[in-house]
Amino acid sequence: MKFIIRSVIAGFLFITAASMFSQKAKRVVFFGDSITEAGAKPGGYIIKAGEGLAKKGLAGQYELIGAGIGGNKVYDLYLRMEDDVLAKNPDIVVIWIGVNDVWHKQSYGTGTDADKFEKFYNAIIKKLQAKNIKVILCTPAVIGERTDFSNQLDGDLNKYSQIIRNIAAKNNCDLVDLRKTFLEYNLKNNAENKESGILTADRVHLNEMGNQLVADKMVEALVK
Amino acid sequence: MKFIIRSVIAGFLFITAASMFSQKAKRVVFFGDSITEAGAKPGGYIIKAGEGLAKKGLAGQYELIGAGIGGNKVYDLYLRMEDDVLAKNPDIVVIWIGVNDVWHKQSYGTGTDADKFEKFYNAIIKKLQAKNIKVILCTPAVIGERTDFSNQLDGDLNKYSQIIRNIAAKNNCDLVDLRKTFLEYNLKNNAENKESGILTADRVHLNEMGNQLVADKMVEALVK
Amino acid sequence: MKFIIRSVIAGFLFITAASMFSQKAKRVVFFGDSITEAGAKPGGYIIKAGEGLAKKGLAGQYELIGAGIGGNKVYDLYLRMEDDVLAKNPDIVVIWIGVNDVWHKQSYGTGTDADKFEKFYNAIIKKLQAKNIKVILCTPAVIGERTDFSNQLDGDLNKYSQIIRNIAAKNNCDLVDLRKTFLEYNLKNNAENKESGILTADRVHLNEMGNQLVADKMVEALVK
């Protein structure tokens, strides 16, 4: 079995979990920001998820497509969803967004208000569900890995994660609660309360362990 | 002649410049933020524009519709343009947006990056022009009326106004350059270099003179 | 026993815990922001602390002076400490600052960087300790009373509180850990995870219960 990786346009990468698909292969688009953009590169969580599916003998049943662009916030996803998601006719869309919506408030003054975050998120789901696409939501993992909630943006990340959990519940969407997953992992593995280096390289973007952990959770969500 | 004002839903107001329309009455939607929301209320610039058209004997030729919602930024317009603009089948759409894109950077950390402002603006125009709707653009007028460019956000307002001027030029759209209009008016009428009270009540929202000045410019743009 | 309250200048209030002081009455200045400014008004925590001391029969042993000014950050305290604290020849200074240093980052873009917060805080302590004044530090209590760390600024508040705890430890200062106190109280009494109304009126400023809780903690710190 081999992976075919075709670079389509800047920032996009198509990863096929097998060179030939049966008619039943489900097309999965991972829709997100720079974390997902990196996820489609070698060692990234999408690649690792493909490997994880292959180990389970499911290589031919899923086609994994990365659609992440650095700096994206929820409204950027909404703007480009026709071209980058719907045009690909996916069966499943995994939405992982929120870090920049919170982070850019502080770094550029251009984050997203909570009420508008929710509004755009719902608008995306509505369009996807209208096409009978299964939608899986993820909470933003971390901006800083400290476990005592002393990372500067923990308050807002917790707030926006709760918004996403509520959206998932209301729309009957599966949830990959990465914020919860990352906190639990750090509580066990980050005794020194470090800002980064456990699951991230730089407080936000995934290191190898982070990519593996996310990949495992994505596989769980896909095959359940 | 009388004006018929029907309140449809909160924040929206339909103003008809005459009780009966000939088939040639052009439907104009004013698409914007709180300034435009107020513009559709008694004394507002849309009402005054209707009066201005009536004085010119053009009452029956235009139907003016307000579609402003407080706090809107360019991406909010994009999100609601199907329901609030396209659903009304307008002949002309006047877009007046930008104050909150700049202002909210400072007040809430949720303004709009310049590159994304341009991207969403272009996406709106593209959708409108695809339906053969004439698009008229406006520059954001003021956040503070001082004439020596010492209003805190003048730099960004000038920058975003220039972005809009460039978009207008590239897309062959008419431009109502309210930023230029307001500066010229203040240079003549604001010798004390006051922050507000000349054309605005509160540095941003229009007072009676401001509404009249904007109405005059809108009429000019419509009938030219 | 009666309380003498003399208003000296706007924002300052001198509260004497008894009308006559023996030579051993310790003069205590509460040095802070709007929370402390309100604390010196009827029903405020400084008044309540005076009452608490009186109940313990210690009315004559402490003179409590409010020196809080709304909007103050750590560097504002440093700027006015000569006039508002040292000039009063206090035996004890209770410093309660930090809410605006965090909050104003988000609301005005004029908060205080963590490293400078620490630098100014240390400079204040150094000047006070050089005059043999006992210094008691307080952590900022809350900006929002939710107990799941989903208040927007919880991350930074936790971070700045930890900075203050470290400063207290390094300088052998007593600590009134109000952030810890408030969280513990809310975990017991805020089952609905409300933003305000438990110990604060508006997420930040103390209601009656909040003033009482702080007063109790201040009395504990003074008499220990």
Next chain:
Amino acid sequence: MKFIIRSVIAGFLFITAASMFSQKAKRVVFFGDSITEAGAKPGGYIIKAGEGLAKKGLAGQYELIGAGIGGNKVYDLYLRMEDDVLAKNPDIVVIWIGVNDVWHKQSYGTGTDADKFEKFYNAIIKKLQAKNIKVILCTPAVIGERTDFSNQLDGDLNKYSQIIRNIAAKNNCDLVDLRKTFLEYNLKNNAENKESGILTADRVHLNEMGNQLVADKMVEALVK
């Protein structure tokens, strides 16, 4: 004649305009941020001012000392003025501050409110004048060199410059109005309306021409 440059502590550089001083050599401290920190390095405006004085045959009459630290805002100057300025017994202090007070609002959320900027600035001048030190004020030059006031922070820079001009007038201080100087130079030499490259390398920090222009203005102010 030679220049003696002694590095004293990180960020500080002492520049003597001549190897031997007569008793009448005036000691001048340049008190500021990263621009002034760089100004004391080879090619910097303080070095160039020393050269300019030498060309006028005034090398022995001035001792120029750099006291700039990167990232400083007005309150940082206040905090360190005892050690870094008063301890040097200067005859003249040139204060050049303000860029970070404005800039950090946007980049970190830790700028300085206008009223507090004025308060700290006045406190510095008061302490210097109490020691009969002559104080020369400078306005912040630029954050971006565009001449049409479309640099993002032009509004606030103009506002804070006006505050400084008013402080100079009220306290009978000489003023080096670098904001005016830079604008005039750019109006003549920046026909393409570029953001940087005329007097700055990066919109803020001086290139060779910028250092020369500032040096010339400093010499003018010192010898007048």
